[in-house]
Amino acid sequence: MTRSTWGRKIVMAIVAISLFVSQVGGAVALAATTTPFGPERFAQNHATYAITTKSAYYQRIWRSAIKAWNKTGAFTFRLASNKTAQIKLSTASASQAKRLGRDVGLTEFWARNDYFFKVDSELNPSLLHSYGYSRSDDLHVAEHELGHAMGLAHNPSKHSVMYYQNRSVGIQQVDINGVKKRYLTPAGQAS
Numbered sequence: 001m002t003r004s005t006w007g008r009k010i011v012m013a014i015v016a017i018s019l020f021v022s023q024v025g026g027a028v029a030l031a032a033t034t035t036p037f038g039p040e041r042f043a044q045n046h047a048t049y050a051i052t053t054k055s056a057y058y059q060r061i062w063r064s065a066i067k068a069w070n071k072t073g074a075f076t077f078r079l080a081s082n083k084t085a086q087i088k089l090s091t092a093s094a095s096q097a098k099r100l101g102r103d104v105g106l107t108e109f110w111a112r113n114d115y116f117f118k119v120d121s122e123l124n125p126s127l128l129h130s131y132g133y134s135r136s137d138d139l140h141v142a143e144h145e146l147g148h149a150m151g152l153a154h155n156p157s158k159h160s161v162m163y164y165q166n167r168s169v170g171i172q173q174v175d176i177n178g179v180k181k182r183y184l185t186p187a188g189q190a191s
């Protein structure tokens with residue numbers, strides 16, 4: 001997925017982070033007071049987004065997740081056009097869902113010098129349906145993917161929206177702390 005037009009000097013980092021559905025329990029829950037983050041971030045603690053899914057239901061899910069994060073004050077998502085938005089929020093089509101496999105949500109990002117310049121997050125409706133996710137479960141998956149979009153990594157604790165198998169937990173104080181710390185910490189430095 002590299003494009004030569006960006007030039008040779010640009011270091012590209014393309015990373016996909018998945019939220020897996022798993023029936024396997026027994027994960028060790030370590031207490032983390034701040035949700036960890038990777039080395040990449042946006043230049044500032046705000047970014048523009050566009051909701052590109054055609055589904056009215058999933059448009060509402062993404063809007064609710066945006067609203068929930070904006071309310072925390074740690075980061076601001078601002079609505080922009082499909083063309084200019086830094087973050088695109090979508091749903092996987094049936095054929096894309098095959099590529100997602102067991103992922104209920106997926107976030108891919110493109111960064112140079114550890115600064116995001118493009119982030120794509122998608123939800124996987126066919127899997128969300130088949131696992132019987134409720135509206136609030138769907139919302140938590142969207143909140144989780146937006147967490148990745150801001151630079152958050154997975155939290156080993158189940159009491160975090162960023163737990164890798166999260167379904168029932170919304171945005172917690174540890175997650176808000178994680179975003180705040182991410183944007184007080186220079187790009188290139190992970191926690």
Ligand SMILES: [Zn+2]
Pocket residue numbers: 017018019020144148154164
């Ligand atoms: Zn994840």
